[in-house]
Amino acid sequence: MGDVGTGKSTIVEKITGENNRSSPLNESFTKSTAIFRVPDGSLVVADTPGSNSLKEQLQHNVWIAAAINYRPVSIIFIVVKAEARIDCVISNIRKYSDRYIALPFSVIAVLVTHMDKVEWRKEHITPKVKKEIGIDKIAFSSKNTKGEILVFDILKICAGGKVYNLTVNTENFFRLFNIHDSLRSILQSTNDEVEQFIAKKKAFDEARKVFKGNLYFLNPDLYHCNK
Numbered sequence: 001m002g003d004v005g006t007g008k009s010t011i012v013e014k015i016t017g018e019n020n021r022s023s024p025l026n027e028s029f030t031k032s033t034a035i036f037r038v039p040d041g042s043l044v045v046a047d048t049p050g051s052n053s054l055k056e057q058l059q060h061n062v063w064i065a066a067a068i069n070y071r072p073v074s075i076i077f078i079v080v081k082a083e084a085r086i087d088c089v090i091s092n093i094r095k096y097s098d099r100y101i102a103l104p105f106s107v108i109a110v111l112v113t114h115m116d117k118v119e120w121r122k123e124h125i126t127p128k129v130k131k132e133i134g135i136d137k138i139a140f141s142s143k144n145t146k147g148e149i150l151v152f153d154i155l156k157i158c159a160g161g162k163v164y165n166l167t168v169n170t171e172n173f174f175r176l177f178n179i180h181d182s183l184r185s186i187l188q189s190t191n192d193e194v195e196q197f198i199a200k201k202k203a204f205d206e207a208r209k210v211f212k213g214n215l216y217f218l219n220p221d222l223y224h225c226n227k
Contacts, residue, residue, distance in 0.1 A: 001048050001064055002079035002096065007113035007141070011079065012036060012047040014147040015154070033067040038151050046070065065168035072165045074158040075137070076103070077111040082118045086125050090132050097133050107164045109137035109157050116142035 002008055012018060016036040034047045046067035068076070078096040083089050093110055100108060110129060115122070122140045130136045139153040 006079045006081045008079045009047050011141060012045055015150050042155060043151060068166050068168050072163045074161055074163055075109045076107050077109050079111045079113060082112050082114045084118060086120060086128060089125060090128060093129060094133055097135065103166060104164055108135060110135055111139045113141045115140050
């Protein structure tokens with residue numbers, strides 16, 4: 001997962017052989033999560049929308065949550081685009097790693113794309129990411145990186161690791177996803193009202209169980225008697 005335009009769908013195309021997943025546009029082309037297998041069956045990968053999309057941000061993050069809930073996962077890659085300044089890349093990684101503090105830290109890895117666009121190499125950024133953020137599982141991709149090489153690098157990161165049964169629910173959704181404040185307040189208000197209704201209905205059902213008399217509905221149009 002990562003920002004719009006970082007090359008998530010291009011990575012999926014490379015390792016799975018799928019076509020028409022990516023777009024050269026700056027707006028998010030991927031609107032929902034899609035699940036794919038690599039040709040040899042060694043990996044199952046989820047292509048997710050950009051988490052920071054200006055449009056349909058809530059829907060995009062719901063789809064990302066669906067990908068996390070789909071099945072137990074070995075690794076969640078934070079996909080970031082290589083920038084001229086390494087500090088900018090580290091800042092983009094931290095933006096997601098800090099947000100996912102509720103998840104096991106060992107499930108997080110980094111995939112840096114567009115390496116052909118910068119002069120620095122992977123040995124320049126790897127120790128800095130380890131020192132600044134604590135992540136040492138990093139893969140890299142450039143325009144000419146073959147899908148087979150990417151699959152090998154991803155499997156090497158996953159090798160010997162745990163499989164995590166993660167769950168995104170109403171309790172941790174807002175901690176994991178950076179939803180605009182106005183959307184957050186609307187959703188939180190709606191969730192509170194739903195919780196209140198559930199509590200009231202539960203109390204009503206419990207009271208009805210112990211009620212021994214007759215229950216009358218006084219509305220003439222709905223008048224009936226339950227014994």
